[in-house]
Amino acid sequence: MNDIPALVRFRAFAHLEEAEFAALLPLVSEPKSYKMNAVLQREGDRSSAVYLLLQGWTASSMTVPDGQRQLLKVHMPGDLIGLPGLPVTAVPDTVYALTDIVACRIKLDELGRLFAGQPRLAALLFLISQEERLMLMDRLASIGRLSVAGRLAVMILQLHARMTRHDPEIRDTLRWPLTQADFADLIGATTVHTNRTIMQLRQDGILRWDRNEAEILDRAALRRIAGLPERKTAPNQSWLPPSI
Amino acid sequence: MNDIPALVRFRAFAHLEEAEFAALLPLVSEPKSYKMNAVLQREGDRSSAVYLLLQGWTASSMTVPDGQRQLLKVHMPGDLIGLPGLPVTAVPDTVYALTDIVACRIKLDELGRLFAGQPRLAALLFLISQEERLMLMDRLASIGRLSVAGRLAVMILQLHARMTRHDPEIRDTLRWPLTQADFADLIGATTVHTNRTIMQLRQDGILRWDRNEAEILDRAALRRIAGLPERKTAPNQSWLPPSI
DNA sequence: CGACTTCTTGAGGAGACTCAAGGGTGGTGG
DNA sequence: CCACCACCCTTGAGTCTCCTCAAGAAGTCG
Numbered sequence: 001m002n003d004i005p006a007l008v009r010f011r012a013f014a015h016l017e018e019a020e021f022a023a024l025l026p027l028v029s030e031p032k033s034y035k036m037n038a039v040l041q042r043e044g045d046r047s048s049a050v051y052l053l054l055q056g057w058t059a060s061s062m063t064v065p066d067g068q069r070q071l072l073k074v075h076m077p078g079d080l081i082g083l084p085g086l087p088v089t090a091v092p093d094t095v096y097a098l099t100d101i102v103a104c105r106i107k108l109d110e111l112g113r114l115f116a117g118q119p120r121l122a123a124l125l126f127l128i129s130q131e132e133r134l135m136l137m138d139r140l141a142s143i144g145r146l147s148v149a150g151r152l153a154v155m156i157l158q159l160h161a162r163m164t165r166h167d168p169e170i171r172d173t174l175r176w177p178l179t180q181a182d183f184a185d186l187i188g189a190t191t192v193h194t195n196r197t198i199m200q201l202r203q204d205g206i207l208r209w210d211r212n213e214a215e216i217l218d219r220a221a222l223r224r225i226a227g228l229p230e231r232k233t234a235p236n237q238s239w240l241p242p243s244i
Numbered sequence: 245m246n247d248i249p250a251l252v253r254f255r256a257f258a259h260l261e262e263a264e265f266a267a268l269l270p271l272v273s274e275p276k277s278y279k280m281n282a283v284l285q286r287e288g289d290r291s292s293a294v295y296l297l298l299q300g301w302t303a304s305s306m307t308v309p310d311g312q313r314q315l316l317k318v319h320m321p322g323d324l325i326g327l328p329g330l331p332v333t334a335v336p337d338t339v340y341a342l343t344d345i346v347a348c349r350i351k352l353d354e355l356g357r358l359f360a361g362q363p364r365l366a367a368l369l370f371l372i373s374q375e376e377r378l379m380l381m382d383r384l385a386s387i388g389r390l391s392v393a394g395r396l397a398v399m400i401l402q403l404h405a406r407m408t409r410h411d412p413e414i415r416d417t418l419r420w421p422l423t424q425a426d427f428a429d430l431i432g433a434t435t436v437h438t439n440r441t442i443m444q445l446r447q448d449g450i451l452r453w454d455r456n457e458a459e460i461l462d463r464a465a466l467r468r469i470a471g472l473p474e475r476k477t478a479p480n481q482s483w484l485p486p487s488i
Numbered sequence: 489c490g491a492c493t494t495c496t497t498g499a500g501g502a503g504a505c506t507c508a509a510g511g512g513t514g515g516t517g518g
Numbered sequence: 519c520c521a522c523c524a525c526c527c528t529t530g531a532g533t534c535t536c537c538t539c540a541a542g543a544a545g546t547c548g
Contacts, residue, residue, distance in 0.1 A: 087375045087378065129370065130328050133327070136380040143432065233331055239351075240356055240359075
């Protein structure tokens with residue numbers, strides 16, 4: 001036991017003690033299924049909830065006045081959903097299911113209990129949030145300063161790193177429930193131009209790309225196009241409070 | 245007493261008890277001065293440190309291969325610097341002083357003590373991080389999906405909201421140590437085009453803009469151009485653990 | 489006053505967008 | 519089992535936002 005896949009984000013930073021593992025169990029209780037395209041929260045909603053995704057993928061998006069949308073993040077199992085809505089009165093992003101999913105709604109009281117009773121877990125949760133922030137920073141820099149090819153490269157490498165953490169078996173072949181239009185919304189481009197860019201990367205032998213699947217054929221070239229360095233997760237853990 | 249301006253970010257979410265105030269004092273000990281343009285940390289560095297900014301402004305940037313840079317954030321007094329570097333082995337962003345500044349280096353042990361001994365403060369720190377994340381999300385959406393005018397509007401409104409929190413006296417006139425080139429790097433545009441956009445907003449009577457100072461003349465129009473809703477800070481605080 | 493930074497404007501070019509249409513693929517229902 | 523439909527991918531042509539290059543004006547600081 002002591003191996004719930006959805007705790008992968010916590011495990012990325014530290015081994016979990018038995019007691020901590022037990023303390024996290026309430027987070028994965030009462031799992032609920034949602035159909036593909038189900039909406040977990042809608043931007044502007046008053047009631048904000050937090051979810052832990054157990055199975056499947058979801059996406060978080062913001063809509064601008066002319067109807068275009070920006071995908072802020074795709075979530076995969078183990079990711080927490082809804083945290084950025086905590087400090088504000090209205091839900092900032094729309095979250096919907098990219099596949100059929102299983103998720104747990106987390107009562108905010110549970111979150112409070114975690115901070116009160118499990119300081120080391122709270123610190124890990126804090127680290128997870130900083131990691132989210134860093135991923136947004138990388139994407140901000142890529143969208144602000146790179147060509148569409150560069151943005152796409154950053155996005156693919158980021159997804160690759162995250163998917164590898166979930167499944168170490170993955171090497172260079174990635175399966176995802178994302179269309180080219182989704183990628184366009186992730187990198188702030190149009191579907192047409194995203195498609196042309198993908199075609200170019202295919203012709204250059206850098207990617208293989210089939211519906212819902214891609215293979216990184218030339219990782220070095222993709223890194224070069226991305227321009228940003230690889231982020232190696234491995235915090236200085238010495239400051240973490242002792243486990244309870 | 246019990247009024248250190250640099251704790252403004254914590255106070256935004258909850259009143260601080262006397263004991264909590266005392267627990268935060270170590271964060272503001274041994275303030276140190278840095279000259280304008282001093283570099284607090286450089287991307288790629290191994291040793292990551294965390295700072296609390298007490299006076300002045302700093303900026304966080306990433307550099308892409310062709311030498312262009314993206315400004316990820318400007319910090320003002322009360323902001324924490326260096327947190328996104330905690331989960332990774334190399335510092336992701338370069339932080340330098342936009343003005344002469346005063347800042348405190350925070351020992352990571354202090355951070356650990358805070359999580360262990362002050363769960364409510366830890367939860368507030370967590371909320372602050374979610375707020376940072378949300379500001380990045382807004383900027384990501386604006387850079388990805390809005391025109392340069394829209395991105396500029398989002399940026400100005402965000403700065404306005406933050407500066408107002410520090411100084412409630414501020415109404416619509418904003419003084420900042422930022423050049424038009426800095427704004428260009430903030431919104432992922434060129435200096436030239438940023439300038440043209442500012443000129444347009446001035447002609448339209450939406451902004452007054454002088455070196456290091458701007459005035460919002462037509463807030464409604466600026467909001468309309470920005471497209472994203474105002475984020476009202478006011479979390480559901482009921483889940484916060486009790487103060488110690 | 490002189491050197492530097494910052495702001496401003498012009499002209500031309502390129503990456504990305506818009507509009508449009510056709511082909512492929514998978515799912516569904518008759 | 520086939521026909522149809524919806525969604526997704528692909529490609530072409532024309533346009534526009536934004537960029538590049540360039541140069542000069544204005545403001546700032548020693």
